[in-house]
Structure formats: structure tokens, C-alpha cells
Amino acid sequence: MQTAPIKPLKPWFQTIADVETSLNWPEFFENDNPVELDIGCGRGLFLFTAAVATPQTNFLGLEIDFREGRRTATRLMKQNLPNARVIGGDCRVLLTEMIAPGSVEAAHVYFPDPWWKKRHQKRRLFNDEFMGMLARILRPGGFVHHWTDVADYFEMAQGLMDHHPEFTRCQTPAEREANGDMDYHTSFERKKRKLGLPIYRGLWQRR
Numbered sequence: 001m002q003t004a005p006i007k008p009l010k011p012w013f014q015t016i017a018d019v020e021t022s023l024n025w026p027e028f029f030e031n032d033n034p035v036e037l038d039i040g041c042g043r044g045l046f047l048f049t050a051a052v053a054t055p056q057t058n059f060l061g062l063e064i065d066f067r068e069g070r071r072t073a074t075r076l077m078k079q080n081l082p083n084a085r086v087i088g089g090d091c092r093v094l095l096t097e098m099i100a101p102g103s104v105e106a107a108h109v110y111f112p113d114p115w116w117k118k119r120h121q122k123r124r125l126f127n128d129e130f131m132g133m134l135a136r137i138l139r140p141g142g143f144v145h146h147w148t149d150v151a152d153y154f155e156m157a158q159g160l161m162d163h164h165p166e167f168t169r170c171q172t173p174a175e176r177e178a179n180g181d182m183d184y185h186t187s188f189e190r191k192k193r194k195l196g197l198p199i200y201r202g203l204w205q206r207r
Contacts, residue, residue, distance in 0.1 A: 012081075013073030015066070016089035016098070023098050029058040029083065034105040037062060037137075039091050040112050040125070044072030045187045051076070051084035057105070059084045062091040091125075095133035106143040107134055111188040114150040126157040135166040138206040145173070146202045147185065149192040154200035161204045170203040 010018070025035050034057055038047045041061030051059045061084070063069035069088040076084045087094065112125045126146075134144055144161065148154050161167050184190035189199055 009070060009073045009077055011085060012077045013070050013086045013088065016087060016093055019087060019098065021098065022100065023094075025058065025103060028060075028085070031058070031083075033058050033083065035060060035103065036106040036108065037104055038108045038110075040064070040109065041072055041086060042068055042111075043187050044068075044075060044086070045182070045190075046108060046110060046185055047072060047084055047086070048075055048079075048081075049182070051081050052079070055083055057083065061086040062094055063088055064090055092130075092133065095130075095137055099137045101136050102139045104137045104142060105139060106145065107138060108145045110145070110147045110186045111149065112153075114148070114153050124153065124156075126153070126160055128160065131160050131164045131167075135164065135206065140206055142206040143170075144202075144204045144206075146204075147189065148200055149188075149197050151198075151200060154202065158202055161202065166207050167204040168207055170205055173201045173203055175199065175201070 026032050029035070036050070036057055036059050038059060038061040041047045041063050044061060047059050047061045050057075061069070061072060063072065063086055066088045069086045073086045076086070109125065115121050115123045138144070144167065146154075146157055146161070148157070162169055178184045178190070178193070181190060184193065192199060
């Protein structure tokens, strides 16, 4: 049985292999607007709604799961959004090798994989190395947004961010009521809040 060919989604979805060795934002987005990253964009609710609500900002989703990345990109393509794109691959490669220092306005990291088992926790995204990556790509005054429903993960990430010399903690973002299923920040936030579970939110500014 033959499988259906994968529909081309460029420029909304590309892999690291499709992209040049370094990203030139004006060429990539075809404008000079500021760029924000959605690291681990998943199904793309935040990426989509942010791009629609803020057309003068460019949003790039980074997603290691190509299937999820393509699903998100299909949604962006259907709306012909010029300011939102997805790159499939390991975000660490992009953050260390392909994004110019100080060229990003904000990094959004929502509900990363908690890697529950103790022997797997070393795979968690937030670690000292990741802090250095964020400090490298953010412009002075840029922001890191981090949300999770896992209390110990948030405590760990908050400790790393609070003690990093390049970041200052800002006031905790307030929770707001959602007006319908599409008014949540991410699909994962929607799922957890409907179960009555708390969401831990943090915001830090690059010094």
C-alpha cells in the first residue's frame, strides 16, 4: 500500500537541513520586524494566535516532532500568515549555531516535556546550557516566558533563571479567564486548566 506524498509546506515548515547555516531574519521573513521564538511549539495554538494578534512581530516555532510541526504549519498556511513559520529539528542546534547573538526579542517556552522518571530528568530542556543559549540569542531587554503545570520543573527552571547573571525576574504573569476553547495560551494550558490544575508562570528579562 502506497502512502500519500507529503504536501509541500514551504515556507511555513522547513527542517534544519532546509535552512542555511545561519538565519538572516530579514531574508527569512522578508521584513525587518522583531522576532520571537516559540520553543517546542507543539500544535501551535500560541504561535497561531500570537501571529494573528501581533502582525508586526515575526514568530518562529521550533519543534523536534516533525508531525506536530507540519500540523502547525498547515494551519499557518491555510491562513496565509506571513509572520509565522516553523522549523523542525533540535532547538539546541538552532540556538547555538543558526541564530545570531542578540537577534531575538523574546523566547516562549510553554509546557516542555517534564521527563518524569528520575533517570530521564537530565533530558529536561532547562539546564545551565540552555540558559546560556537563551542569554546568547536574546537582545538586551528581551524576555523569556516559561509556563508549566509541573511544580518541581518550574521550581528547578525558576532557580536556574533567577541565579543566572544575565536575567532578572519580572512580575509573575496573571492568569486570566478564557473566552472559549481557542482563547487559552496553548492547547496544553487548556487541557490542564479544564482539569482544575494550577499553571506555574514565569517571566524574566535579559539584562
